[in-house]
Amino acid sequence: MTTTSPQGRTELLRPDGSPVRVLVVDDELSITELLSMALRYEGWQIRSAGDGTGAIQTAREFRPDAVVLDMMLPDMDGLTVLGRLRRELPDVPVLFLTAKDAVEDRIAGLTAGGDDYVTKPFSLEEVVARLRGLIRRSGAADRRSDSVLVVGDLTLDEDSHEVSRAGESIHLTATEFELLRFLMRNPRRVLSKAQILDRVWSYDFGGQANVVELYISYLRRKIDAGREPMIHTRRGAGYLIKPAAS
Amino acid sequence: MTTTSPQGRTELLRPDGSPVRVLVVDDELSITELLSMALRYEGWQIRSAGDGTGAIQTAREFRPDAVVLDMMLPDMDGLTVLGRLRRELPDVPVLFLTAKDAVEDRIAGLTAGGDDYVTKPFSLEEVVARLRGLIRRSGAADRRSDSVLVVGDLTLDEDSHEVSRAGESIHLTATEFELLRFLMRNPRRVLSKAQILDRVWSYDFGGQANVVELYISYLRRKIDAGREPMIHTRRGAGYLIKPAAS
DNA sequence: GAGGCGGTGACAGGTTCCCGAAAGGGTTTC
DNA sequence: GAAACCCTTTCGGGAACCTGTCACCGCCTC
Structure with a gap:
């Protein structure tokens, strides 16, 4: 369930x-x-x-x-x-x-x-x-819960790690995949860079917050390239993902 | 609840x-x-x-x-x-x-x-x-309370930071967004410039009160432009927001 | 019609964001 | 074990964007 x-x-x-x-x-x-x-x-x-x-x-x-x-x-x-x-x-x-x-x-x-x-x-x-x-x-949880996240025409399968947009398969690296998964598990919600860093990077990561910006740019290149963008910047607030048609 | x-x-x-x-x-x-x-x-x-x-x-x-x-x-x-x-x-x-x-x-x-x-x-x-x-x-509060403020045909989503009027999406900057949120949480009530300054700007803000006027003018351009105005001036008192049709 | 209040254009300064380039580390391949 | 490759991260320049000040003008009030 x-x-x-x-x-x-x-x-x-x-x-x-x-x-x-x-x-x-x-x-x-x-x-x-x-x-x-x-x-x-x-x-x-x-x-x-x-x-x-x-x-x-x-x-x-x-x-x-x-x-x-x-x-x-x-x-x-x-x-x-x-x-x-x-x-x-x-x-x-x-x-x-x-x-x-x-x-x-x-x-x-x-x-x-x-x-x-x-x-x-x-x-x-x-x-x-x-x-x-x-x-x-x-089997402890109901089987109907499946492993595919869907936002608009973008799908991400947590089991197979397959990602595709509009039917077209997209290859992501491990970090890109985790970042996208986090975004897609919180669609239409602004996520701050601090939140993203806290969830997607290791708890002892000491680096700059601008890795988030960088990986957002990688994702955009692979997911939004030449299409209606799904990843949006909210200046001073963070990033969010939402279906293209809205 | x-x-x-x-x-x-x-x-x-x-x-x-x-x-x-x-x-x-x-x-x-x-x-x-x-x-x-x-x-x-x-x-x-x-x-x-x-x-x-x-x-x-x-x-x-x-x-x-x-x-x-x-x-x-x-x-x-x-x-x-x-x-x-x-x-x-x-x-x-x-x-x-x-x-x-x-x-x-x-x-x-x-x-x-x-x-x-x-x-x-x-x-x-x-x-x-x-x-x-x-x-x-x-979950401490009732689930029915959601994140969307509505005044007339104007909506503001506190989660996604999305604002739209009559279905048309409007992009606001961070300060504009907070100002509008404050207005919309107090619809039909006159808010003085002092109140607005105290709530929307940082408590150590030292600047002129006319930033409020400035940001009101920004909001009007984005929200009221070419439409029935929702943001009203009460000279000598402050500003208020209310549905256009009334 | 004077004085005050409010609206807005112009602009400067600062911040935020984007992304190219390259280094470092790990892994795979031969 | 060396070479090649891929992934991750840092650095930094430049662009875009945002904020707040100033100045000026117009309207309202009395």
């Missing part, structure tokens, strides 16, 4: 209409708070834990529909936590958080069971998108 | 009909008083605090629907206050106040959870508008 959130976007709901529940496990408070805020904003119900023991306990009574799990916890190994989680909740999908340089064989095979992972530092759009994918595929 | 206030404007209310509650936190008394007055005028119930400790205490018993939080407090770091606030009130949206030149990395990630910020010096219209947006989106 999908419905329209207070934000005006469609959100995932369980078949019974109650909000999706997500458990966030990380030992860094700043990370759990960042994630909790972002995921709550999706309309999901969030609990967090700071270590493996707490994670198992919380999982037992909270019965989440998905888990975000840092592989690096103070009290026990990520794989151990995973094992115990699986005993409690055999079918719950898990999104792993790993350090960028964490050896790949530690996480090799983890996605085999339908789980997924992202490396730190991550962007919130990425985490939200992967989590949505996991929940959708797990 | 929306209702009509004594001032004749529609205002946000909680689902149970009680007024929205807002906590204002700033160490400068002049700022908390300025904001308290402006927000009370919106029909909201206001409490204020001058430091982080007071903020947490007040939040605990006042249970606000939104918080205005200066990032620069005497006793503790803004992020610390935020963390403790979140523990008390996980879902309350926060509007941050930051110095214009406060480096962007201090506020990085803050908009991610759906929170927002304005830089000092701010205009009251801006603060009120953002706060309304936050409260609306948080």
